Amino acid sequence: MSETRGRGRPRKDPEKPARWTPPEGWSRLVAWVSPEEKKALKHVAVEAEVSVADLVRSLAGGLAAGVIDVEELVRQVRKGRQVMEKIPTLFERDSSFRVVDRPRAECAWVFEGEGTPTEKLDGTNVRITVRSGLLVRVEKRRNPSKSQKLQGIVDGWYVDTDEQAVEDKWILAAARNTDVSGWPDGEHPCEALGPRIQGNPLALDDHLCVPFNLEVPAYRDVPRSYTGLRDFLAELESRYAPGHLAEGIVFHHPDGRRAKIKRKDFPRAA
Template sequence: MKKIPTMFERDWEGDRSLVIDRIHPGCEWVLAGEGVATRKIDGTCCMIRDGALLKRQEFKPGQPIPGDFEESGFDEETGKRVGWRPVGDGPEDKWHREGFANLAEKVDGTYELVGPHTQKNPEKYEVDILVPHTVHTLGIAESVPRDFEGLKAYLAEKDVEGIVFHHPDGRKAKIKKRDFGFKR
């Protein structure tokens, strides 16, 4: 799974954590009204492949990259490498293993690990579990604006991490509350 692009450009000349009112190249389809919007949930990205659980990891320039890392993307602007590592038996992967054990159907695909032990549990799950990254599971967010000011106002009022737009051809674009400087 490649990193989903943020639909607006970052403020590279000011605060890089914020976006500006300029569409990111390749995300014009969102402004054109194509695709559906789902709620972005706040957890940790994982993948099930051939019955095995992998965790998404990101490495900054200069960080050592482990031998079991499978790179799936490189960010030219930040120099970060993103990819997958197998979930192991160590204590650092305890909650990944628990979330996987709590999943009834272990179908290949990408998931979000959520629960009491992940990201301070802003989604308020009672157990650690993997939630599939599917439009059906995440639910369609109704009446989501698609322009900069509309999304900024919308996200200011919602208790969500953000929105992910899904194009029928598989493309995705995201926008988060924090991209506008809002805290959840």
């Protein structure tokens, strides 16, 4: 015996068509978002008791009316892009994934002498939120899966750590072992380091987080050619853990752009 389905929820006004007709002159804006981003938007929409569409329209309306500070919004967007976009490697790669002496066009500013070179730390990328000198949130980086990459999703995003998850244990230990009392309020991208993270190449005794925007050591007189960087990195000592080799260099441009090169990017010496 087949089950009879009940009628769906009736429209508020049966006389009106089910489809909504936008006002004259309106246009449709479409954007692809990750599942986590979609969930975040829905969470805010539920808190505000509106639909996601109304949430986006409210943002656009606030900008159009001058209620939202454009400069602050742009700053936050750029900050998010700096944190989450994959940092390009200085040189192109060959079939064995080693770099060759062919600079990437998007990194031309490095070879023109721009940007500050800093030590690239080999750990796990996290983001720490601080309020009034207290740790209030710890997030970890999630990279797109192979199937997501095939769909055009190339940049990673942050997700909350889980107190009960075994894989988050040492990330949380590093965050809690870090003194954030002097950090300004806000979200700070960091590298989580320590004995149980990424093999601990710097042989650290404790777990901790190093904020990219506050404490990462800078280098002077770094060469900016293929052979120069190859030879420089072969013997570059870590400023953060003297006596150990640094993983590589990250160049920071004043406008937020970054570019990186690691010792292991170069072909092994014959």
